[in-house]
Amino acid sequence: MKIMVVEDEPAMVELLQYNLESEGFDVVSATDGEEALLVLEEEKPEMLLLDWMIPKISGIEICRRLRRDPVHRNLPVIIITARGEETDRIRGLDVGADDYVSKPFSPAELMARVRAVLRRNNPNAESDTLTIADIILDLVAYKVSRAGRELHLGPTEFKLLRFFMERPGRVLSREQLLDGVWGQNVYVEDRTVDVHIRRLRKALNGAGEVDLIRTVRAVGYCLERS
Known part of the structure:
Protein backbone atom coordinates (compact mmCIF):
# COMPACT_ATOMS: atom_id res chain seq x y z
CA MET A 1 0.00 0.00 0.00
CA LYS A 2 1.28 3.43 -0.94
CA ILE A 3 1.12 6.41 1.44
CA MET A 4 1.95 9.96 0.43
CA VAL A 5 3.66 12.33 2.87
CA VAL A 6 3.12 16.04 2.21
CA GLU A 7 5.56 17.90 4.44
CA ASP A 8 8.12 20.71 3.91
CA GLU A 9 10.49 19.83 6.77
CA PRO A 10 13.12 17.32 5.50
CA ALA A 11 13.72 15.86 8.98
CA MET A 12 9.99 15.19 9.42
CA VAL A 13 9.75 13.60 5.96
CA GLU A 14 12.67 11.32 6.85
CA LEU A 15 11.08 10.38 10.19
CA LEU A 16 7.70 9.59 8.63
CA GLN A 17 9.23 7.67 5.74
CA TYR A 18 11.36 5.54 8.06
CA ASN A 19 8.41 4.61 10.28
CA LEU A 20 6.01 3.98 7.41
CA GLU A 21 8.47 1.81 5.50
CA SER A 22 9.17 -0.11 8.71
CA GLU A 23 5.44 -0.94 8.74
CA GLY A 24 5.64 -2.22 5.16
CA PHE A 25 4.17 0.79 3.36
CA ASP A 26 5.52 2.31 0.14
CA VAL A 27 6.11 6.04 0.58
CA VAL A 28 6.08 8.97 -1.83
CA SER A 29 6.43 12.60 -0.79
CA ALA A 30 5.87 16.22 -1.76
CA THR A 31 7.12 19.40 -0.11
CA ASP A 32 4.46 21.92 -1.14
CA GLY A 33 0.80 22.01 -2.10
CA GLU A 34 1.26 22.38 -5.85
CA GLU A 35 3.71 19.48 -6.00
CA ALA A 36 1.36 17.42 -3.83
CA LEU A 37 -1.48 17.71 -6.34
CA LEU A 38 0.82 16.66 -9.19
CA VAL A 39 2.30 13.70 -7.30
CA LEU A 40 -1.19 12.66 -6.21
CA GLU A 41 -2.24 12.19 -9.84
CA GLU A 42 0.99 10.46 -10.85
CA GLU A 43 1.45 8.09 -7.92
CA LYS A 44 -2.17 7.44 -6.86
CA PRO A 45 -1.49 6.87 -3.14
CA GLU A 46 -4.07 5.22 -0.92
CA MET A 47 -3.59 7.57 2.04
CA LEU A 48 -2.26 11.09 2.65
CA LEU A 49 -0.31 12.31 5.66
CA LEU A 50 -0.78 16.01 5.11
CA ASP A 51 0.93 18.87 6.93
CA TRP A 52 -1.31 21.90 7.43
CA MET A 53 1.32 24.63 6.99
CA ILE A 54 2.94 23.81 3.64
CA PRO A 55 3.94 26.37 0.98
CA LYS A 56 1.86 27.42 -2.05
CA ILE A 57 -1.38 25.56 -1.21
CA SER A 58 -2.17 24.78 2.42
CA GLY A 59 -2.96 21.29 3.62
CA ILE A 60 -6.43 22.42 4.63
CA GLU A 61 -7.12 23.68 1.10
CA ILE A 62 -5.81 20.44 -0.43
CA CYS A 63 -8.10 18.42 1.83
CA ARG A 64 -11.04 20.64 0.88
CA ARG A 65 -10.32 20.12 -2.83
CA LEU A 66 -10.02 16.35 -2.43
CA ARG A 67 -13.44 16.13 -0.78
CA ARG A 68 -14.97 17.95 -3.76
CA ASP A 69 -13.25 15.66 -6.31
CA PRO A 70 -15.26 12.53 -7.23
CA VAL A 71 -12.04 10.54 -7.75
CA HIS A 72 -10.40 11.44 -4.43
CA ARG A 73 -13.26 12.29 -2.10
CA ASN A 74 -12.90 9.01 -0.17
CA LEU A 75 -9.09 9.07 0.00
CA PRO A 76 -8.05 8.72 3.68
CA VAL A 77 -6.33 11.87 4.97
CA ILE A 78 -4.55 12.47 8.29
CA ILE A 79 -3.60 16.09 8.93
CA ILE A 80 -0.34 16.63 10.82
CA THR A 81 0.33 20.08 12.23
CA ALA A 82 1.87 22.17 14.98
CA ARG A 83 -1.48 23.89 15.39
CA GLY A 84 -2.95 22.07 18.35
CA GLU A 85 -5.81 24.31 19.46
CA GLU A 86 -9.26 22.74 19.64
CA THR A 87 -10.60 25.18 17.02
CA ASP A 88 -7.84 24.08 14.63
CA ARG A 89 -8.63 20.39 15.17
CA ILE A 90 -12.31 21.07 14.54
CA ARG A 91 -11.51 22.99 11.37
CA GLY A 92 -9.31 20.19 10.11
CA LEU A 93 -11.98 17.57 10.70
CA ASP A 94 -14.69 19.80 9.25
CA VAL A 95 -12.93 20.04 5.88
CA GLY A 96 -12.95 16.23 5.68
CA ALA A 97 -9.79 14.93 7.36
CA ASP A 98 -10.15 11.42 8.78
CA ASP A 99 -7.87 12.21 11.72
CA TYR A 100 -5.73 15.03 13.11
CA VAL A 101 -2.33 14.68 14.81
CA SER A 102 -0.57 17.54 16.60
CA LYS A 103 3.21 18.00 16.62
CA PRO A 104 5.20 16.83 18.47
CA PHE A 105 3.81 13.33 18.28
CA SER A 106 4.91 9.79 19.06
CA PRO A 107 5.74 7.84 15.86
CA ALA A 108 4.17 4.76 17.44
CA GLU A 109 0.92 6.63 18.05
CA LEU A 110 0.89 8.00 14.50
CA MET A 111 1.37 4.50 13.06
CA ALA A 112 -1.51 3.27 15.22
CA ARG A 113 -3.68 6.10 13.88
CA VAL A 114 -2.68 5.24 10.30
CA ARG A 115 -3.71 1.62 10.82
CA ALA A 116 -6.96 2.67 12.51
CA VAL A 117 -7.95 4.99 9.64
CA LEU A 118 -7.13 2.32 7.08
CA ARG A 119 -9.24 -0.22 8.98
CA ARG A 120 -12.18 2.20 9.13
CA ASN A 121 -11.96 2.82 5.40
CA ASN A 122 -11.40 -0.84 4.55
CA PRO A 123 -12.65 -3.22 7.28
CA ASN A 124 -11.60 -6.20 5.12
CA ALA A 125 -7.91 -5.18 5.02
CA GLU A 126 -6.59 -7.94 7.30
CA SER A 127 -9.06 -10.66 6.40
CA ASP A 128 -8.76 -13.70 4.12
Whole structure:
Protein backbone atom coordinates (compact mmCIF):
# COMPACT_ATOMS: atom_id res chain seq x y z
CA MET A 1 0.00 0.00 0.00
CA LYS A 2 1.28 3.43 -0.94
CA ILE A 3 1.12 6.41 1.44
CA MET A 4 1.95 9.96 0.43
CA VAL A 5 3.66 12.33 2.87
CA VAL A 6 3.12 16.04 2.21
CA GLU A 7 5.56 17.90 4.44
CA ASP A 8 8.12 20.71 3.91
CA GLU A 9 10.49 19.83 6.77
CA PRO A 10 13.12 17.32 5.50
CA ALA A 11 13.72 15.86 8.98
CA MET A 12 9.99 15.19 9.42
CA VAL A 13 9.75 13.60 5.96
CA GLU A 14 12.67 11.32 6.85
CA LEU A 15 11.08 10.38 10.19
CA LEU A 16 7.70 9.59 8.63
CA GLN A 17 9.23 7.67 5.74
CA TYR A 18 11.36 5.54 8.06
CA ASN A 19 8.41 4.61 10.28
CA LEU A 20 6.01 3.98 7.41
CA GLU A 21 8.47 1.81 5.50
CA SER A 22 9.17 -0.11 8.71
CA GLU A 23 5.44 -0.94 8.74
CA GLY A 24 5.64 -2.22 5.16
CA PHE A 25 4.17 0.79 3.36
CA ASP A 26 5.52 2.31 0.14
CA VAL A 27 6.11 6.04 0.58
CA VAL A 28 6.08 8.97 -1.83
CA SER A 29 6.43 12.60 -0.79
CA ALA A 30 5.87 16.22 -1.76
CA THR A 31 7.12 19.40 -0.11
CA ASP A 32 4.46 21.92 -1.14
CA GLY A 33 0.80 22.01 -2.10
CA GLU A 34 1.26 22.38 -5.85
CA GLU A 35 3.71 19.48 -6.00
CA ALA A 36 1.36 17.42 -3.83
CA LEU A 37 -1.48 17.71 -6.34
CA LEU A 38 0.82 16.66 -9.19
CA VAL A 39 2.30 13.70 -7.30
CA LEU A 40 -1.19 12.66 -6.21
CA GLU A 41 -2.24 12.19 -9.84
CA GLU A 42 0.99 10.46 -10.85
CA GLU A 43 1.45 8.09 -7.92
CA LYS A 44 -2.17 7.44 -6.86
CA PRO A 45 -1.49 6.87 -3.14
CA GLU A 46 -4.07 5.22 -0.92
CA MET A 47 -3.59 7.57 2.04
CA LEU A 48 -2.26 11.09 2.65
CA LEU A 49 -0.31 12.31 5.66
CA LEU A 50 -0.78 16.01 5.11
CA ASP A 51 0.93 18.87 6.93
CA TRP A 52 -1.31 21.90 7.43
CA MET A 53 1.32 24.63 6.99
CA ILE A 54 2.94 23.81 3.64
CA PRO A 55 3.94 26.37 0.98
CA LYS A 56 1.86 27.42 -2.05
CA ILE A 57 -1.38 25.56 -1.21
CA SER A 58 -2.17 24.78 2.42
CA GLY A 59 -2.96 21.29 3.62
CA ILE A 60 -6.43 22.42 4.63
CA GLU A 61 -7.12 23.68 1.10
CA ILE A 62 -5.81 20.44 -0.43
CA CYS A 63 -8.10 18.42 1.83
CA ARG A 64 -11.04 20.64 0.88
CA ARG A 65 -10.32 20.12 -2.83
CA LEU A 66 -10.02 16.35 -2.43
CA ARG A 67 -13.44 16.13 -0.78
CA ARG A 68 -14.97 17.95 -3.76
CA ASP A 69 -13.25 15.66 -6.31
CA PRO A 70 -15.26 12.53 -7.23
CA VAL A 71 -12.04 10.54 -7.75
CA HIS A 72 -10.40 11.44 -4.43
CA ARG A 73 -13.26 12.29 -2.10
CA ASN A 74 -12.90 9.01 -0.17
CA LEU A 75 -9.09 9.07 0.00
CA PRO A 76 -8.05 8.72 3.68
CA VAL A 77 -6.33 11.87 4.97
CA ILE A 78 -4.55 12.47 8.29
CA ILE A 79 -3.60 16.09 8.93
CA ILE A 80 -0.34 16.63 10.82
CA THR A 81 0.33 20.08 12.23
CA ALA A 82 1.87 22.17 14.98
CA ARG A 83 -1.48 23.89 15.39
CA GLY A 84 -2.95 22.07 18.35
CA GLU A 85 -5.81 24.31 19.46
CA GLU A 86 -9.26 22.74 19.64
CA THR A 87 -10.60 25.18 17.02
CA ASP A 88 -7.84 24.08 14.63
CA ARG A 89 -8.63 20.39 15.17
CA ILE A 90 -12.31 21.07 14.54
CA ARG A 91 -11.51 22.99 11.37
CA GLY A 92 -9.31 20.19 10.11
CA LEU A 93 -11.98 17.57 10.70
CA ASP A 94 -14.69 19.80 9.25
CA VAL A 95 -12.93 20.04 5.88
CA GLY A 96 -12.95 16.23 5.68
CA ALA A 97 -9.79 14.93 7.36
CA ASP A 98 -10.15 11.42 8.78
CA ASP A 99 -7.87 12.21 11.72
CA TYR A 100 -5.73 15.03 13.11
CA VAL A 101 -2.33 14.68 14.81
CA SER A 102 -0.57 17.54 16.60
CA LYS A 103 3.21 18.00 16.62
CA PRO A 104 5.20 16.83 18.47
CA PHE A 105 3.81 13.33 18.28
CA SER A 106 4.91 9.79 19.06
CA PRO A 107 5.74 7.84 15.86
CA ALA A 108 4.17 4.76 17.44
CA GLU A 109 0.92 6.63 18.05
CA LEU A 110 0.89 8.00 14.50
CA MET A 111 1.37 4.50 13.06
CA ALA A 112 -1.51 3.27 15.22
CA ARG A 113 -3.68 6.10 13.88
CA VAL A 114 -2.68 5.24 10.30
CA ARG A 115 -3.71 1.62 10.82
CA ALA A 116 -6.96 2.67 12.51
CA VAL A 117 -7.95 4.99 9.64
CA LEU A 118 -7.13 2.32 7.08
CA ARG A 119 -9.24 -0.22 8.98
CA ARG A 120 -12.18 2.20 9.13
CA ASN A 121 -11.96 2.82 5.40
CA ASN A 122 -11.40 -0.84 4.55
CA PRO A 123 -12.65 -3.22 7.28
CA ASN A 124 -11.60 -6.20 5.12
CA ALA A 125 -7.91 -5.18 5.02
CA GLU A 126 -6.59 -7.94 7.30
CA SER A 127 -9.06 -10.66 6.40
CA ASP A 128 -8.76 -13.70 4.12
CA THR A 129 -12.11 -12.75 2.62
CA LEU A 130 -13.52 -9.51 1.27
CA THR A 131 -17.22 -8.83 1.69
CA ILE A 132 -19.21 -6.05 0.08
CA ALA A 133 -23.01 -6.21 0.18
CA ASP A 134 -23.82 -9.86 -0.72
CA ILE A 135 -20.54 -10.47 -2.60
CA ILE A 136 -17.85 -12.57 -0.89
CA LEU A 137 -14.37 -12.92 -2.36
CA ASP A 138 -12.15 -15.64 -0.86
CA LEU A 139 -8.49 -14.61 -1.21
CA VAL A 140 -7.19 -18.05 -0.23
CA ALA A 141 -9.43 -20.33 -2.28
CA TYR A 142 -9.78 -17.79 -5.14
CA LYS A 143 -13.54 -18.16 -5.13
CA VAL A 144 -16.29 -15.58 -5.46
CA SER A 145 -19.95 -15.87 -4.51
CA ARG A 146 -22.93 -13.59 -4.54
CA ALA A 147 -26.02 -14.26 -2.44
CA GLY A 148 -24.76 -17.80 -1.91
CA ARG A 149 -24.23 -18.73 -5.55
CA GLU A 150 -20.71 -19.34 -6.80
CA LEU A 151 -19.51 -17.09 -9.59
CA HIS A 152 -17.06 -18.05 -12.29
CA LEU A 153 -14.59 -15.25 -13.04
CA GLY A 154 -11.57 -15.15 -15.29
CA PRO A 155 -8.21 -14.21 -13.70
CA THR A 156 -8.44 -10.58 -14.80
CA GLU A 157 -12.03 -10.19 -13.62
CA PHE A 158 -11.03 -11.69 -10.26
CA LYS A 159 -8.18 -9.18 -9.86
CA LEU A 160 -10.45 -6.37 -10.99
CA LEU A 161 -13.13 -7.29 -8.46
CA ARG A 162 -10.53 -7.60 -5.70
CA PHE A 163 -9.16 -4.14 -6.54
CA PHE A 164 -12.69 -2.71 -6.33
CA MET A 165 -13.54 -4.53 -3.10
CA GLU A 166 -10.38 -3.30 -1.40
CA ARG A 167 -11.52 0.26 -2.17
CA PRO A 168 -15.29 0.23 -1.69
CA GLY A 169 -17.10 3.47 -2.39
CA ARG A 170 -14.11 5.06 -4.12
CA VAL A 171 -14.41 6.27 -7.70
CA LEU A 172 -11.51 4.72 -9.61
CA SER A 173 -10.35 6.10 -12.93
CA ARG A 174 -9.49 3.82 -15.83
CA GLU A 175 -5.84 4.74 -15.32
CA GLN A 176 -5.98 3.68 -11.66
CA LEU A 177 -7.60 0.40 -12.64
CA LEU A 178 -5.02 -0.21 -15.37
CA ASP A 179 -2.12 0.45 -12.99
CA GLY A 180 -3.64 -1.55 -10.14
CA VAL A 181 -4.82 -4.60 -12.08
CA TRP A 182 -2.54 -4.82 -15.12
CA GLY A 183 0.54 -3.05 -13.68
CA GLN A 184 2.25 0.26 -14.38
CA ASN A 185 4.77 -1.17 -16.86
CA VAL A 186 2.22 -2.94 -19.06
CA TYR A 187 0.70 -1.15 -22.04
CA VAL A 188 -3.04 -1.76 -22.18
CA GLU A 189 -5.60 0.51 -23.85
CA ASP A 190 -8.22 2.27 -21.72
CA ARG A 191 -11.04 0.51 -23.55
CA THR A 192 -9.68 -2.82 -22.28
CA VAL A 193 -10.92 -1.77 -18.83
CA ASP A 194 -14.42 -1.26 -20.20
CA VAL A 195 -14.39 -4.72 -21.80
CA HIS A 196 -13.46 -6.41 -18.51
CA ILE A 197 -15.95 -4.29 -16.56
CA ARG A 198 -18.70 -5.58 -18.85
CA ARG A 199 -17.56 -9.17 -18.29
CA LEU A 200 -17.42 -8.63 -14.54
CA ARG A 201 -20.91 -7.13 -14.49
CA LYS A 202 -22.26 -10.06 -16.50
CA ALA A 203 -20.77 -12.53 -14.03
CA LEU A 204 -21.89 -10.61 -10.93
CA ASN A 205 -25.43 -9.70 -11.83
CA GLY A 206 -28.06 -12.40 -11.86
CA ALA A 207 -31.73 -11.86 -12.63
CA GLY A 208 -33.15 -9.06 -10.52
CA GLU A 209 -29.87 -8.30 -8.75
CA VAL A 210 -28.68 -4.72 -8.34
CA ASP A 211 -25.62 -3.72 -10.35
CA LEU A 212 -23.17 -2.56 -7.66
CA ILE A 213 -20.63 -1.22 -10.16
CA ARG A 214 -21.52 2.39 -10.86
CA THR A 215 -20.24 4.16 -13.97
CA VAL A 216 -19.15 7.75 -13.31
CA ARG A 217 -19.28 9.56 -16.63
CA ALA A 218 -15.91 10.91 -17.84
CA VAL A 219 -14.21 9.66 -14.63
CA GLY A 220 -14.34 5.88 -14.14
CA TYR A 221 -16.11 3.31 -11.98
CA CYS A 222 -17.10 2.74 -8.36
CA LEU A 223 -18.13 -0.38 -6.45
CA GLU A 224 -21.00 0.65 -4.20
CA ARG A 225 -21.11 -0.68 -0.66
CA SER A 226 -24.77 -1.66 -0.98
